[in-house]
Amino acid sequence: MEYFSLAEIAYKKIKEAILKHEIVPGQRLSHEELVLRLNISQTPIREALSRLAQEGYVTRLTNRGYRVSEMTAEEVVELFGLRCALESHCVDEAIRRHTPDDLSALERNVKSYRNAITANGPLVDRYLINKDFHLTVARIAGNKSVCRILDDACEKLVLKRRIEGVSHGGFAVLRHHREIFQAIKRKDKKKAQDLMKAHLEEIKNMLLRQIEARTRRASAR
Numbered sequence: 461m462e463y464f465s466l467a468e469i470a471y472k473k474i475k476e477a478i479l480k481h482e483i484v485p486g487q488r489l490s491h492e493e494l495v496l497r498l499n500i501s502q503t504p505i506r507e508a509l510s511r512l513a514q515e516g517y518v519t520r521l522t523n524r525g526y527r528v529s530e531m532t533a534e535e536v537v538e539l540f541g542l543r544c545a546l547e548s549h550c551v552d553e554a555i556r557r558h559t560p561d562d563l564s565a566l567e568r569n570v571k572s573y574r575n576a577i578t579a580n581g582p583l584v585d586r587y588l589i590n591k592d593f594h595l596t597v598a599r600i601a602g603n604k605s606v607c608r609i610l611d612d613a614c615e616k617l618v619l620k621r622r623i624e625g626v627s628h629g630g631f632a633v634l635r636h637h638r639e640i641f642q643a644i645k646r647k648d649k650k651k652a653q654d655l656m657k658a659h660l661e662e663i664k665n666m667l668l669r670q671i672e673a674r675t676r677r678a679s680a681r
Contacts, residue, residue, distance in 0.1 A: 470500045470508035478517065478619050479584060483528055485622050489518065490525040517619055531620040533671050539613045540664040544657055546610050547594060551652045553601035555644055562600045566641045569593045573637060577630040586630055587618045593637050597644070621667070622674065632662070 474494065477483040494505045509526050512518045518526040554562070573589045591614045598607045636659040643652035 466500055466504035467507040467511075470494070470498055470504045471511055473498050473500075474508055474512060475517065475619065478528055481584070485528050485530040485620055487528050488521070488525060489528065516616065529620050530622065531617070531667065531671065533668055535616070535620075536664060536667045536671065539617060540660055543594075543610065543613055544660050546606055546613075547597065547656050547660065548653050550598045550601040550603075550606060550610075551640070551644065551656050552649055553603070554597050555647050555649050555652060557602055558600050558644065562596075563641075563645055565596055566593070566600075566644065569596055570634070570637050570641055573630075573634050577634060584618075586633075590633060590637075591615075591618060597640075617667075622670070633659075636662075 474483070474489075477497075478485075483489065489509070491502050491505055491509070494500075494509075495502055498505065509518060509520075513520050513526065517529055519529050520526055569589060569592055573586065573593070576586050576589055591611075594614060595607060595611060598610050636655065640652055640655045640659065643655055
């Protein structure tokens with residue numbers, strides 16, 4: 461039981477370090493470095509890295525440890541295609557099922573995002589509030605399986621994305637979320653779905669531009 465507990469702790473700590481960009485996409489990892497960093501023995505760290513590799517957050521390098529996985533253009537297109545289909549359905553169901561408390565939760569999220577922008581805090585805070593907006597719509601829709609799939613897709617987009625030199629487009633995201641919330645509140649299904657699709661398309665294209673720019677910089681070295 462202790463071994464599995466340590467493996468779970470190592471797994472969570474490595475993911476947290478990636479989330480906070482203490483370990484960044486593209487960075488190489490070794491068991492020895494992680495033993496010193498986390499003060500956990502090699503066996504549970506090996507188990508944690510194997511799990512992270514299965515989930516796509518790190519990539520195993522032959523005889524050279526692991527590397528934190530980076531987002532590829534293909535993955536961006538696949539994940540946003542998945543999100544668009546799922547979140548269009550979620551908007552429809554959320555409009556049909558929402559309660560006053562549900563609308564209050566969405567409105568609080570919009571205000572939290574606005575406050576995070578105004579405070580000019582860490583980008584990761586905005587990412588997590590952004591993620592929570594979309595998951596709140598999914599929870600209102602009432603499908604737990606969809607929530608799990610969407611949570612995994614959003615987490616990959618957060619953890620595998622490089623943020624150095626990135627403009628997050630915070631005020632545009634805030635406007636999108638506010639408009640989607642208002643459309644759900646008015647029970648305007650077509651408007652809410654169109655807004656959600658346009659929002660996801662804009663974020664997808666922004667990520668693809670960032671990946672293209674990163675690739676050009678790497679080729680120029």
